[in-house]
Amino acid sequence: MRVGAAGLRAAIMAGLIAxxxxxxxxRLLVMPFLSGHGAAGDWPAFAVSLLLSVGTAIVAAPLGALFALFTTTAAGPVARAATLTLWGLFLTPSYMLTTGWMIIFSGHALRATLAGQAFFGVGGLLMLYVVKALPFSALVARATLAAADSAPAEAAAIHGVPFIPRVRIGLRLLAPAMAVGFAIAVIETMQEFGIPATLGVTSHVPILTYAIYQHLAETLTDFAGASILCWRLIAVAAVFGGLAMACRRQGAAIQHGRMRPPARQRPARRRELAFAALTCLxxxxxxxxxxxxxxxxxxxPLTASMPHPGAVLRSLGFGMVGATMSLGVAVLTLRLRAAGARRMTAVLDVALVANMAVPGLVLAASYIVAFNNDLLPLYGTRLLLLIGYTAGMAPLALRMMQGALDDLDPNLVAAARLHGLPRLTRLVDIEGMLLIRPFTYAYLLVAAAIMFELPVSELLYPPGATPLGVAIVTLDQMSDYAASARLALFGLGAMAGLALLLAAGVALLAAPRRLRPA
Known part of the structure; x- marks a missing residue:
């Protein structure tokens, strides 16, 4: 009976995903074939984006591998600072990073210099792309190196292998992690939208993601042309995604059951100083x-009244509701897997993984095509915007909650049921208390990602409900940097306030209770 009910819930879930x-x-991807639309232009945008992505990966992949190697093998404050820096770069919205640098070079004196001219061109795009791609390359390579075996290094030390051959051996073992980081850096850079929507517009450099947006945002909307550009974006992601999977399998081929991860050691002073300088940079x-x-x-001071005054609280609300919906989908999917609906949950897993690979810009464009009709008239509503947020963030929420739910012993719930505890008590006092910390971390990360999200917000926000990211990018394009800076800081402050509030609530709820003596 339980399996049947789980199968029914899984079928409903599969219907929602479909x-x-x-x-x-x-609907979006078949439009060029149904409309007979010829090959769209914008080949310069595709070529520039691909060259910038490959150039970014060439720089970010080896740096990311070095950061991954250092943070997985070294101990001490520099290694911890490097890890925090990687997470800070990962969580910083790209358009806020770009806004800060555009403010610096907005003065006539700096803009006229060689550095200013380089920034408002391909050089600035490449610099910002490398900064945003580094954490992706490093974190992916770190996951690969975390399962590395310490035996080769120990054998080389025992047999007195000279330094140069030892470096060659290390590079060969590091090559799969670098290749995976390279592929991920290309994919993430090709799909980046915040930097092209700010610096790309100002510098007039054609970028593929912004070209897709222009096809959809102009008065004469070109859905078929946008679809062709989406095909190009997906094709690049598929090619380099396949490369990443092949490199991961190659790295897994040298793993075995008797592997021992290398112990963390305090690095040599020269090496620690070098990484301290790189981390500071x-x-x-x-x-x-x-x-x-x-x-x-x-x-x-502002030249006029504060524009978009409700954008911060509006996006904070979107983030809280969207995070609740995303975590609900993730927990339901994991519950269905635990209940035994294997085939259906396997289909759900494939759909969620595929959803993670689809850029938010492509997903939002597909929503415009699919839900701007009389059959499903959802376009232009807040509901569709929240659904877009949920569809984009559910895979992230699933990955973050999977470990916590898998570690939850089912015997606890079975014992509580055996002793007659009510269902609400089991959910709140047992499962809730055990999952409250990982749930809070996942909730905050997803809520922050939704609050500062840009491509889905740019294409799906309803009139009169401008999200924070759209407001900041719009002000940047108008060169109103004072207002955009205030909105950015207000948004960061609001998210920090939510984090502190939830942390205090978790500390109070999860604190051990003292039993009163009888």
Whole structure:
């Protein structure tokens, strides 16, 4: 009976995924074949995007592999600072990073210099792309190196292998992680939208993702042309995604059951100083300098009243509701898997993984095509915007909650049921208390990602409900940096306030209770 009920819930879940993922994508991607639309232009945008992505990966992949190797093998404050820097770069919205640097070079004196001219061109795009691609390459390579075996290094040390051959052996073992980081850096850079929507527009450099947006946002909407450009974007992601999977299998081929991960050791002083300097460089370029520029510009008086005054609270609400919906989908999917609906949950897993590979811009474009009709008139509503957020963030929520739910012992619930505890008590006092910390971390990460999300917001927000990311990018394009800086800082402050509030609530709820003596 339980398996049958689980199968019914899984079928309902599969129907929702088919409605809000498979159907919209098919509607968008088949449009060139049904409309007879010729090959779309924008080949310069595709060529520039591909060259920038490959150039970014050439720089970010080896740096990411070095960061991954250092943070997985080294101990000490520099290794911890490098890890925090990578996560800070990963979580910083790309358009906020770009806004900070555009504020710095917006003055006539700096803009006229060689550095200013390079920034408002391909050089600035490449710098920002590398900063945003580095954490992706490093974190992916770190996951690969975390399962590495310490035996080759120990054998080389025992047999007295010279330094140069040892470096060659290390590079060969590091090659799969570098290749995976390279492929991920290309994919993430090709799919990046925040940097092209800010610096790309100002510098007039054609970028593929912004070209897709222009096909959909202009008065004469060109859905078929946008579909062709989406095909190009997906094709690049498929090619490099296949390369990443092949490299991961090659790295897994040298793993075995008796592997021992290398122990963390304090590195040599010269090596630690080198990585300290590298960490400081990326922390300054990616976090400290742009945030300081936002603070300085935000203190300047505005020429008019504050534009988009409700964008911060509106996007905070979108983030909270969207995170609740995303985590609900993730927990339901994991519950269905645990209940035994194997085939259906396997289909759900494939759909969610495929959804993770689809750029948010392509997903939002497919929603415009699929839900802007009399049959499903959802376009232009907040509901469709929230559904778009949920569809994009559910895979992330699933991955974050999977470990916590898998570690939950089913015997606890069985014992509680055996002793007659009510269902609400089992959910709140047993499962809730055990899952409250990982659930809170996942909730905050998903809520922050939705609050500062840009491509889905740009294409799906309803009139009169401008999200925070759209408001900041719009002000940047109007060169109103004081207002955009204030909105960015207000948004960061609101998210920090939510994090502190939830952390305090978790600390109070999860605190051990003292039993009163009888």
């Amino acid at each position: 409605t809000f993922f498979v159907y919209p994508l098919l 990326f922390a300054l370029v990616g976090i400290v300098i742009p945030v300081a520029a936002l603070f300085v510009r935000a203190l300047q």
